[in-house]
Amino acid sequence: MLRDSDMIGYTGGGNIGNVYLDHEEPRRKVFSTFVNNKTISFPQSVNFEDTEQGQEELRKSQEAYNKNPNLTIVARETQSLDYFKKNFDANVIYTSDIVASLKPDPSEFKREGVLFIMRQDSEKVVNEKLLEQLSYKLNNVGDEVAQTDTVLPFKASDSNADTAPDLDEVRISERGWLIERKLEEIKASEAVVTDRLHGMIFCVLTKTPCLVFDNSYGKASASYYNWFEDLDYIKHTTENDPDKLAPMIEELKGYEHSNYHDFTHSYDELIDLIKK
Template sequence: MKNEFKNLMQRIYAKTKLVRGKESFFNDVNNSKIYLMLVPKHGNMGDQAIIYATIAFLKDYFSDYKVVIVNFSQTYKDFKRLKEKIKEDDIIFLPGGGNMGNLYPWEEFARRFIIENFLSNKIVSMPQTIDFRNTKSGRRELKKTMKVYNSHPNLTLIAREEKSYNLMKACFPQAKVLICPDIVFYLSSIFGKQRKKRSMIMSCIRSDKESISNDKVLLNLQKHFPDLLIDDTVVARNISNELREIEVNSKLNQFMRSKVVITDRMHGMVFCAITNTPCVVTKSLDHKILGTYQWIKNLDYICFVDKLDSDSTIKLIDGLSRRDISDKKLDVLQDHFKTLRKRIGL
């Protein structure tokens, strides 16, 4: 255990050289750079896992570039200095996720701001779900986004599921549009090999505006499984660049210690897939869970249901908790990442 912790800290120290925020882009003098911008500090561990996986991917496949981290909070307040530091041959990467749309408008505003103000740079948006609501405000914001994105001469958008791919192709004809699984799947080569003693049933159910689950189901599950751990992929604290790896590892270890997870979180499902953890997953507000499930529907320990029902969910949990899970490799998904740099055109 001591050696394992020591090795982890050594890896974290090495990575913090890449992720020091302000110091990186104010003081760095290397030539070829990738600026990973809009990096969040909030406690959504799905989003933090996206950044963790993106940095790992860039380190593996773009080793000829220096990766510079720019926090979301620096987007506006340090804009003038960013404009001075970012050269025309530098590449800007924007994080993947599920915030391209009007559900989280501040995220979309910031993405438009960068795309609109860095017209001389190649910009790559990592695997995203697009979801503009069919409302007056949703249609209005989509028009604004279409105008900005289609005005950029060198923009690559990567969708993480088929519906988003088709929408991006239709809305952004001037951009290069690709499809690739959620970048967190890239971590399967690391966490799929690890083993922990599984000792609990865990629920990971949303309580925010994306939730469509029934609270009564969770109460019934608690009655049937008294030791049910009620958890979430969101923690009530900010996550610094230096501690991101520790925090993501801690959350994934929790999944690896679970016999079964019940979730309506997309990254709850992805965390289960990459850690070989049996899972009952249901949909949330938009199409991202069902779309992402299509990449892993061959995994017999990931069970998608249209709606959580107490009796059927209990039966599924009982069955999955007794299942002997052998190694389920996600090699076919890794193939998408291996070819991604070439498909981007770099």
């Protein structure tokens, strides 16, 4: 039974907007129903498209969110911070993505090859032909290129059934192990090429050189310039010439990545809010 004194913490991510309505519609329901509870939407990016449909969905979200006087929205980059403040009545605060708070195993792996972590969804803007040409260039200088993703095509389950060998189902108890496995995969790479925000953050955590392309609405580049620009082993690019990109990746490999930052201070306001 939910009491008025209970706090509601709502999952963060990059899905406030009209693109992922399977996330947005349940969020509206929660925010507009439990109006007497302190409600915190954990670090998010926002993207209501400038279309008739996008603006109609924005209106629906405004109506739902604004019913809750106890709602705080946490933005994870300044472009979302400004948007939330302009379009919603809720309290808005600013932190880095919650994944940056992870403390992975500091042990080192032997690093080999270049790992591509690229989107295959509606946020993808990098041309597939460019990636093929870049992979070819890297192969020519002796780099083995592999591909992976930070999104798994599995459903989460809290059942006690054994997980199938091909991991077509993920038990909640296995989520931590899967994250560690992904971090180890990244840590074993000499460099990463990604257009995923969490691909970049996983590289930050594992001190893995990373070349970052943007996604469709700029959350990857915004997060880079807000939080990670000072890290010498992370670099954002808008370059689309594989002849120029390949040397950039080779150069990134040479950085000693000694200036790792601790981002825990960025959560101070969020922690204080939870404790109140």
